Amino acid sequence: PRSVTYENGKVKLIDQRLLPREFKVIELMTIEEVARAIVTMQVRGAPAIGAAVAFGLALYAETTKAKTKDEFFDGFYETYERLKNTRPTAVNLFWALNRVKKLVEEHRENSLDKIKHLIVEEAQKIADEDVEANLRMGHYGAEVLPEGNVLTHCNAGSLATVHLGTVGAVLRVMHKEGTLKLLWVDETRPVLQGARLSAWEYHYDGIPLKIISDNMAGFVMQQGKVDAIIVGADRIVANGDFANKIGTYTLAVLAKEHGIPFFTVAPLSTIDMSLKSGKEIPIEERAKEEVLTCGGCKIAPDVDVYNPAFDVTPHKYLTGIITDRGVVYPPFERNLKRLFKRE
Amino acid sequence: PRSVTYENGKVKLIDQRLLPREFKVIELMTIEEVARAIVTMQVRGAPAIGAAVAFGLALYAETTKAKTKDEFFDGFYETYERLKNTRPTAVNLFWALNRVKKLVEEHRENSLDKIKHLIVEEAQKIADEDVEANLRMGHYGAEVLPEGNVLTHCNAGSLATVHLGTVGAVLRVMHKEGTLKLLWVDETRPVLQGARLSAWEYHYDGIPLKIISDNMAGFVMQQGKVDAIIVGADRIVANGDFANKIGTYTLAVLAKEHGIPFFTVAPLSTIDMSLKSGKEIPIEERAKEEVLTCGGCKIAPDVDVYNPAFDVTPHKYLTGIITDRGVVYPPFERNLKRLFKRE
Numbered sequence: 001p002r003s004v005t006y007e008n009g010k011v012k013l014i015d016q017r018l019l020p021r022e023f024k025v026i027e028l029m030t031i032e033e034v035a036r037a038i039v040t041m042q043v044r045g046a047p048a049i050g051a052a053v054a055f056g057l058a059l060y061a062e063t064t065k066a067k068t069k070d071e072f073f074d075g076f077y078e079t080y081e082r083l084k085n086t087r088p089t090a091v092n093l094f095w096a097l098n099r100v101k102k103l104v105e106e107h108r109e110n111s112l113d114k115i116k117h118l119i120v121e122e123a124q125k126i127a128d129e130d131v132e133a134n135l136r137m138g139h140y141g142a143e144v145l146p147e148g149n150v151l152t153h154c155n156a157g158s159l160a161t162v163h164l165g166t167v168g169a170v171l172r173v174m175h176k177e178g179t180l181k182l183l184w185v186d187e188t189r190p191v192l193q194g195a196r197l198s199a200w201e202y203h204y205d206g207i208p209l210k211i212i213s214d215n216m217a218g219f220v221m222q223q224g225k226v227d228a229i230i231v232g233a234d235r236i237v238a239n240g241d242f243a244n245k246i247g248t249y250t251l252a253v254l255a256k257e258h259g260i261p262f263f264t265v266a267p268l269s270t271i272d273m274s275l276k277s278g279k280e281i282p283i284e285e286r287a288k289e290e291v292l293t294c295g296g297c298k299i300a301p302d303v304d305v306y307n308p309a310f311d312v313t314p315h316k317y318l319t320g321i322i323t324d325r326g327v328v329y330p331p332f333e334r335n336l337k338r339l340f341k342r343e
Numbered sequence: 344p345r346s347v348t349y350e351n352g353k354v355k356l357i358d359q360r361l362l363p364r365e366f367k368v369i370e371l372m373t374i375e376e377v378a379r380a381i382v383t384m385q386v387r388g389a390p391a392i393g394a395a396v397a398f399g400l401a402l403y404a405e406t407t408k409a410k411t412k413d414e415f416f417d418g419f420y421e422t423y424e425r426l427k428n429t430r431p432t433a434v435n436l437f438w439a440l441n442r443v444k445k446l447v448e449e450h451r452e453n454s455l456d457k458i459k460h461l462i463v464e465e466a467q468k469i470a471d472e473d474v475e476a477n478l479r480m481g482h483y484g485a486e487v488l489p490e491g492n493v494l495t496h497c498n499a500g501s502l503a504t505v506h507l508g509t510v511g512a513v514l515r516v517m518h519k520e521g522t523l524k525l526l527w528v529d530e531t532r533p534v535l536q537g538a539r540l541s542a543w544e545y546h547y548d549g550i551p552l553k554i555i556s557d558n559m560a561g562f563v564m565q566q567g568k569v570d571a572i573i574v575g576a577d578r579i580v581a582n583g584d585f586a587n588k589i590g591t592y593t594l595a596v597l598a599k600e601h602g603i604p605f606f607t608v609a610p611l612s613t614i615d616m617s618l619k620s621g622k623e624i625p626i627e628e629r630a631k632e633e634v635l636t637c638g639g640c641k642i643a644p645d646v647d648v649y650n651p652a653f654d655v656t657p658h659k660y661l662t663g664i665i666t667d668r669g670v671v672y673p674p675f676e677r678n679l680k681r682l683f684k685r686e
Contacts, residue, residue, distance in 0.1 A: 020644045153558075187634070187643070189532060189556035195635075195643035203646045210647045211634055213532035215496075215557035215590025219654035222592060247558025249565060253600045254593060291530070291554055292538075295640035300530070300538035301363040303546045304553045311562035 002131075002163045003048050006055035006123060009062045013043045013052065016159055020200040029063070031056055031079050038086040038093075041191065045160020046234045046270055047130050050092030053083040054123035057100045061119040069112055076104065088282040089243050089310045090234035091272040096126055130162040133267040133324035138169030141230065141265055141322040142177060145170065148227030151184035151217060154245035155197035156232025156265065166265040167230050168201070170322065175207045183209040184226060186217060188245060190290040190307065214247050221258040229255050230322075233266040240315030240332025241278025242266075246308055252317035264313075265322040273340060278312035285309065345474075345506045346391050349398035349466060352405045356386045356395065359502055363543040372406070374399055374422050381429040381436075384534065388503020389577045389613055390473050393435030396426040397466035400443045404462040412455055419447065431625040432586050432653045433577035434615040439469055473505040476610040476667035481512030484573065484608055484665040485520060488513065491570030494527035494560060497588035498540035499575025499608065509608040510573050511544070513665065518550045526552040527569060529560060531588060533633040533650065557590050564601040572598050573665075576609040583658030583675025584621025585609075589651055595660035607656075608665040616683060621655035628652065 005012045011028040017040065018024050026042065028034050034056040037043050043052045060079040066072040080097055087093060100122050107115055150171065154160075157168030164172065174180035183202055188194035199211050212220060220226055229251055236242040242264055255262035275281060291305040292298065321328040325342070328335045348355045354371040360383065361367050369385065371377050377399040380386050386395045403422040409415035423440055430436060443465050450458055493514065497503075500511030507515065517523035526545055531537035542554050555563060563569055572594055579585040585607055598605035618624060634648040635641065664671040668685070671678045 021641075184649075186558070187532070189530070189558060192637075192642050199646050200644050203644055208647075210649045211643055212649050213557070213589070213634055215529070215532060215593055216649065216651065216654075218593030218596055219589060219651060220649065222654070246556070246562060250558055250561030250593065250597060253561055253597055257596045257600070291556060294535075294637035295642035297638035297640035298364075299535050299638035300554055301543050301546060303542050304551075306527075306553045306555050306559065306563065308559065308562060311559075311565070 002127070003159050004043060004051045004055065004127065004162055006058050009059060011052065011055045011059055013037060014159060015042045016044055016197060017042050019196050028059070031060055031082055034059065035082050035086050044193070045155065046090035046092040046232065047161040047166065047267060048159065049087065049090055050096035050269060051127045051130060051162045053093055054096040054100055054126040056083050057097070058120040058123040061116040072112055072115070087284060089284045092269050095269045099126065127162045130267065131164060134161055134164040134166060134169040136324045137166055137265055137267065137322055138164065138173040140327050141170030141263070142173035142179065144320065144322070144327050145174060145179070145230065145263070146227045146261065147179040147181070149182040149184060149225055150174070150180060151186065151220070151226045151229045151251070152198065153186040153194060153231050153247055153251055154188045155193040157198055157201045159197050159201055160232060166232050166267065170230060170265055171202065171207060172205060175205070180207065183207050184217070184220060185209050185211045186214050186247065187211055188247060189214055190294070192295060193245065217251060218254050221254050221260060226260055228261045228263065230263045230265055233264045233270050234310055235281050236264065236266055236271045236321060237275040237278055237281065238273045238333060238336060239277055240318055240321065240330070240336065241312055243278065243281045243283065243310045243312050246311050249311040249313045252313045256317055261319040262317055263320050263322055264318060267324045271323070271336065273336070278314060281312055283308050283310050283312070345470070346502050347386060347394045347398065347470065347505055349401050352402060354395065354398045354402055356380060357502060358385045359387055359540060360385050363539055371402070374403055374425055377402065378425050378429050387536070388498065389433035389435040389575065390504040390509065390610060391502065392430065392433055393439035393612060394470045394473060394505050396436055397439040397443055397469040399426050400440070401463040401466040404459040415455055415458070430627060432627050435612050438612045442469065470505045473610065474507060477504055477507040477509060477512040479667045480509055480608050480610065480665055481507065481516040483670050484513030484606070485516035485522065487663065487665070487670050488517060488522070488573065488606070489570045489604065490522040490524070492525045492527060492568055493517070493523060494529065494563070494569045494572045494594070495541065496529040496537060496574050496590055496594055497531045498536040500541055500544045502540050502544055503575060509575050509610065513573060513608055514545065514550060515548060518548070523550065526550050527560070527563060528552050528554045529557050529590065530554055531590060532557055533637070535638060536588065560594060561597050564597055564603060569603055571604045571606065573606045573608055576607045576613050577653055578624050579607065579609055579614045579664060580618040580621055580624065581616045581676060581679060582620050583661055583664065583673070583679065584655055586621065586624045586626065586653045586655050589654050592654040592656045595656045599660055604662040605660055606663050606665055607661060610667045614666070614679065616679070621657060624655055626651050626653050626655070
């Protein structure tokens, strides 16, 4: 099923905080509920967040009590701002909000009913396009990844997108084609998106896998048991640097040391050509409780922690970027620019 | 207090599985209890295990009902074998057992009472020497480490030894001398010796520290916030390769990539000159439950895992080995040989 859907004034999400203990679809009926779901990571994953905020705007359009266009637009911008101020790193959130905002502003002269209709339609299109983009990435990725054992970090699977996943689509196509021997799943502390979410959804689909704690990745590579690494991205910038779940940079350094191909997979909506280098990407720091607990259990005395949710991997560590418009290789700055010109 | 002591037929240990929730000293009165405490990691850390098995032999000597020397020696070898077959990687265990065994065999012709007395005395000596060795390592280490932020992995502190620690002694001397600005504590999944034990004992001593999850280490180094890395060792071999808690190898690769000094700290009893290269060190694999749970909470669906307890870091990544007889630098093969000749 899709991870994020919208119907008649309700945003429906698989609550990712409860997995793998419980599979539960929650229904959000206010903008505040949608915003809280993003902040608390009931929905997470850059493309899934993008769809969630687009549906948040649709929810506003279909439930607002605004009677005049002015009232409607005031509420629209308020909603836009509330959703925008949920999480800072993944760019799909801003991309989706701005795509709907732009459309609305282009149609400002239309009737209120028409504008509302356009918003709902556009949000649905954003979600549908995400699924199609994943399918294309799956095939592009499976073509360039070597046969053998693949290691992934965090969850860039079906749960992180509307459906199938970015990394998830690549793994599913490889599995179908018989080129994926074993999937190494990094548990991905502190929030355990690997152990909780990736292991759950890929095991469900019959992909052979083993969970390791994050600090085992180097040893597994040293033993020659990893043929490729693929991870998702929360924001890729113009020179190819990219932000992704904390721990990605460490994997990139290990991949280089062992000569292992290292790919990121993301749709064009994750690429932010307005930033020149990864140093400009804002990195979210989250609550200390995430580090001091694990899966609900307290694991440490109450001392200081550092808890960056993401890190930035410089482009020099990347073998290629698998997008929904093909695979981009170095030099990334030139080739990403070309990709967007072709669009 | 000391982590491992012996008195009147009782081996006393701080139960490290309960920390930091509960500080409890347990009293072991049979060899089987001592063996189980090692297997279940109620006592862990290479030098602490060494002292624990030596005290196990003392416990045998003082509690055996053997009436003849033949009976006594049969029981002694049985005890020796039982304690030997607890954990395979840390060499201090074998070193301590063999040291007592050798002494006993040299005094085979003495009276039974004399032999028993010698065993208890030798076990006590092993424990006392460990504390003295740590003090010396503390001063040697503090002399060569740069002033600033230090990162450590697992626990090579007071709890991992009889007292003070290997890494622990270095950190304590640095803290006293004012050269330790901040200690980064890797949480060290799956058993969390960093978050549970290191954070607890160093925070207790007033050392400023921050816990990070293991996968954050690379990002912290990339930001220039780590000036040196020191870790313990479970076995160092003749060419300088060494086994230590899983995750150490990943830190070594990251240290190299960022030009950060990388030291291991261990007494001579941790150095195994009988093995030529790290490839010969047996690596213990532990139960899958350690990876599927965290601090007592279930965190993943019931899928396959890989759970090596240690990894091997090739000597090329090492800046130096801080021992109780001084700091050894490359070429390690030649300089370790010299160190043992001097002894």
